[in-house]
Amino acid sequence: MLKVIAEDFIRPEQVKDVMPLYAELVRLTRQEPLCLAYDLFIDRKQPGHFIFIEEWPDQAALDIHCASEHFRRLVPMIDACQAQPGTYILMDQAF
């Protein structure tokens, strides 16, 4: 199992623009057959700070997600609203 945290830092004045893009990305990603979990959260202290918490069976499933039509179409539109580059962590469960 592969757990992922992916963080985006959106310019505050563009949060309203990315919300429908995020909504579509979450909806379509959850329909991927290999997606185990794909949830988006908002930092309480920094409204432009968005955090995905994802779960995939393995790296191959994540690669398929990143090559999907919806990812390749929506993520560049979201990234155009970034205040700074996003980050991600790939993780294994400790216990």
Place this chain on the structure above:
Amino acid sequence: MLKVIAEDFIRPEQVKDVMPLYAELVRLTRQEPLCLAYDLFIDRKQPGHFIFIEEWPDQAALDIHCASEHFRRLVPMIDACQAQPGTYILMDQAF
């Protein structure tokens, strides 16, 4: 619902020392009546980078956790092995 990401940065040579402390912290926290989820992950690229993903009903439940005997006993022992201060994010689900 309150989602939490808490990150620790442990000195690599002390990872072996913190593992039993983390194991006890996870085991006892999951027994707290208000704990909805408490999972610990390890960064694949940085073995001393530990990431908790937590879920609590609200801030009051998190405060009870942080005041618990196991938290107050174990966290300072873990923190003594840190390479740099830990961070945390308090989050709301977007959708």
